[in-house]
Amino acid sequence: MSVQTSAAAAAPAVENRLTAKDVLAIAGMFLGVFSIGADSFIISPILRPISEALDSSLATAGLGVTAYAICYAVGAPLLGPLADRISRKRMLLTGMALFVVATVLSAFVWDVLTFCITRGLAGIGAAMVTPNVMALIATTYRPPLLPKIIGIVMSALSLAIVVGVPIGSYLAEAAGWRSSFYFIAGLGLLSGLVLSSVLADNPPAAGGAKKSYLGAYAEVLRSRTAVFALLTTLTWMTGFYGVYTYLGTYLGDSLAISTATVGSLLLAYGAGNFAASFMAGWVVAKLGPRSTVMVNGLVSSVVVIALASADLDTWAVLLLLIGWAFTQGFAITAMTAVTAGSVPEARATVMSMNSSCIYLGLTLGSAIFGALFTRTSFTWVGVAAAAATLLAIVANVVATKPAKAAAGA
Incomplete structure (x- = not known):
């Protein structure tokens, strides 16, 4: 091929x-x-x-x-x-x-x-x-x-x-x-x-050259799979960036560690995420996109709540961060595969919209969760991120629901 x-x-x-x-x-x-x-x-x-x-x-x-x-x-x-x-x-x-x-x-x-x-x-x-x-x-x-x-x-x-x-x-x-x-x-x-x-x-794609500029967007918005796949990305990324943006500050304060040590912990997260993303295709091929997002989303929710609320030492945080990195790598690959295949006639359009959802998630996560962090505590940031991840799981279930089943529902 x-x-x-x-x-x-x-x-x-x-x-x-x-x-x-x-x-x-x-x-x-x-x-x-x-x-x-x-x-x-x-x-x-x-x-x-x-x-x-x-x-x-x-x-x-x-x-x-x-x-x-x-x-x-x-x-x-x-x-x-x-x-x-x-x-x-x-x-x-x-x-x-x-x-x-x-x-x-x-x-x-x-x-x-x-x-x-x-x-x-x-x-x-x-x-x-x-x-x-x-x-x-x-x-x-x-x-x-x-x-x-x-x-x-x-x-x-x-x-x-x-x-x-x-x-x-x-x-x-x-x-x-x-x-x-x-x-x-x-x-x-x-x-x-x-x-x-x-x-x-x-x-x-067939008919792509004949489609109007706005017609490509209409094609995406008419697809239940595409709309809910994009919603999955948006809610998942909002929760992820809501935690990740303020995680370094929280770890430095709660563990009383240096900025260099915080950097090392986040570097470990990045290394774990690289390994997970590289292997994610095999996991998705084995479990399927829906199960991959569901399992890793549930684990991710537990991990962020533990990071935000439990009394942990540096080594425990390191293990949790590596675990979180793997859930992110596996799930995001599965979500991307669903989105990429949702509208064959407008793949570039839907993937461009997916990129915008990632940046919008960054904007919403850093703004909303920042206010939550300053007014309450990081514990509530973890809880809110877990809630956003659970919403992403639900959206992904709808996105991956077979068309016939959806029509008969």
Whole structure:
């Protein structure tokens, strides 16, 4: 089953093997997703030298991160339908080219305004890449390979969490902060070169080119599976980011440990999440998406409540964080597989909307749970996150409910 055969993208797969070009395509997509993920996390250790170089405060320089996130969150749903009307490969490579150029330009900025502009352009490029990577995977592969490949490629984001900050720190120390952007751009360029040589120029799905721009959104909104799959992502991510955003502060205060120790604990979480995401496809193929989300959602709910309310020592927290990392890696891969397969005629659109749901979950989680944390205690943050996760389980059950059963209900 080769990525060069567009016919294989339109029909159920009959092979359970990967060709050499498949392996190269997966490696190229992994590298592309990693470069985009690392671009987000590598900023943290170099923000101070950037602010000094631009003669601005840390908060002002941090607007570049905000510009990236806003342009990604807004750009993904706006650009998604275009990929369903034209070649997804062309859209992906255009996005990667924009990401690479904008990232290189980020190293040549002279004030905060130009920094925000280049970061915003990089965000738009990233918004064209990640959803189309997932759409291409869903178009090309079928179960049991589909969840496995999604898990492998998504693990690149977890790896970026683990190594993004250390890489940024090392490069900034060795060759200056601008070298961090050169490094990211180099990875993106390599990814683009690999993908341009092995990906087929997949045509739009049947009727996709004839569908209006808004018609792609209508196609998604008419699908019960897609709507509830997106709701699953939104509620799950709201709970996750609600805990993760304030977890470091809570652990530092409750355990009376240093910032470095907190960082080590979160690094362990990132490593566990990478391992889980890499293996998630095999778990999803064995249990199925519904059972994977249900089991890991219930375990995740118990873990966050334990983290937030139990009197724990550092080692117990470490074990709970690793367990939480595995539940996240397994469940999110299952949710992504459901979403990617929900609307075959508008895969890029639905995956772009999925990306927006992730960022909206980040926004809601950090805002709502932040108010909860400051006004009550972290215990209630854990309880609220568990409730959000349980809502996600319910939404996922509806999303994965067979159509005939749903019609007869």
